Amino acid sequence: MKPRPGVDVPDHRGRTGLDRAGRDLDRNPGVRVRDVELTSRGWHVLRRTTFDYLRRDGRWETQVRETYDRGNGAVVLPYDTARRRVLLTRQFRYPAYVNDHPDGMLVEAAAGLLDADDPHTAIRREAAEELGVVLGPLTHVLDAYMSPGSVTERLHFFAAPYTPADRTGAGGGVEEEGEDIEVLELPFSEALDMTRDGRIADGKTVLLLQWAALHGPFAPPPSGARASHRAELESTSPRRRPGHMSP
Template sequence: MTARPGIDTPDHRGRRGLDRAGRGLDRNPDVVVQAVELTSQGWHVLRRTTFDYRRRDGRWETQQRETYDRGNGAAVLPYDTERGLVLLTRQFRYPAYVNDHPDGMLVEAAAGLLDQDDPLTAVRREAAEELGVTLGPLTHVFDAYMSPGSVTERLHFFAAPYTAAGRTGAGGGVEAEGEDIEVLEVPFAEALAMTRDGRVADGKTIMLLQWAALHGPFAPGGRAHGPFAPGAPARGPFASQCGV
């Protein structure tokens, strides 16, 4: 039998057993996984899973779902309340460009995959690489599945203060990974307006900016009076996994 990269032997990223994801899941008695098929394994992994599902009326039926596994990620909104600013990025996103975005240049919060890091480490890494900034204390905002119908990714959301003195690098991302990122220092009121007029069309960024306006550093009463004050416990069902 021919060895199968990513299944029997390591693939180009050193992974193996990629067809095992989901097998043995038993947290939900109404779902029984029967088979997992690896259909594509580029940088990320596409699987087709067959499972039995018990409907609310008690009937069992067999279903198939494809899942796109790109790993989990983390995003951060750096803010400066003294100057009323937030740090964002602008970069080319081909998937948005091919799906009707005018030029594919999206304004976003800094973010990246966790890879082998925990969420806190990943956020500080991405802030340094993309924004050239050293962040202050991190606040864990919430976690969210961004496209749960097909994508497995869980995104950890953070916010953190920064200062002008914390801008210690040029940012721009990692050129060897194809990144070409413009750093934007934007008045918060303008950034929020951009979510309303379409200049910000990225989901994670809209969520962080609206949180900042409703409950975070730019909320009425200020950050020190809200549930996300320094030292407040992390929120969300996965907070303990973030090490906050």
């Protein structure tokens, strides 16, 4: 058999064994992986997996699913409570454009793949590249699978304070990677309105803005148990000591 790039021999990114993902999974006794086929090995990986699934009525059923593996990622909402503003991006997204978005220009929170970094390091890198900002202490909001029917990615959500002085670069992304990103500094109230009228249609961004309004730095005056959480967020606002930040 001819050696298969990405399986038997390194592909263009030096990867082998791409067909092994999932073969040794045994955490769910109602799922038995039978075969994994590598169907595409571009920058990211598409696989077709055949497995037996134990239905709730006790019958075993053979199913086939395709999964798109692009690695895990992180996203952040930088906020300035003193001026009640947030930093977002605007860039062209072809998948949205081809699926009925008017011009494909999406307003989003800064995000990116982890690659070989941990989530904290990765999101600080992305904030510097896309927004030109040095983030204050990071607040971990949640982790979520954004499209679990077909995409394996788990996204780590963060929020962090910033001040005008923390905007030390131009942002715009990495040109060599095809990025052409516009930096937007918006009043929080306007950004929240944009999630309601459709001007912001990106899921991760809607989630972070709603969190900020309900439970985060722009939430109504808290009471009881919520007071301590609000105080913690406000303690990481622009009054922080120069140079102080979380991992």
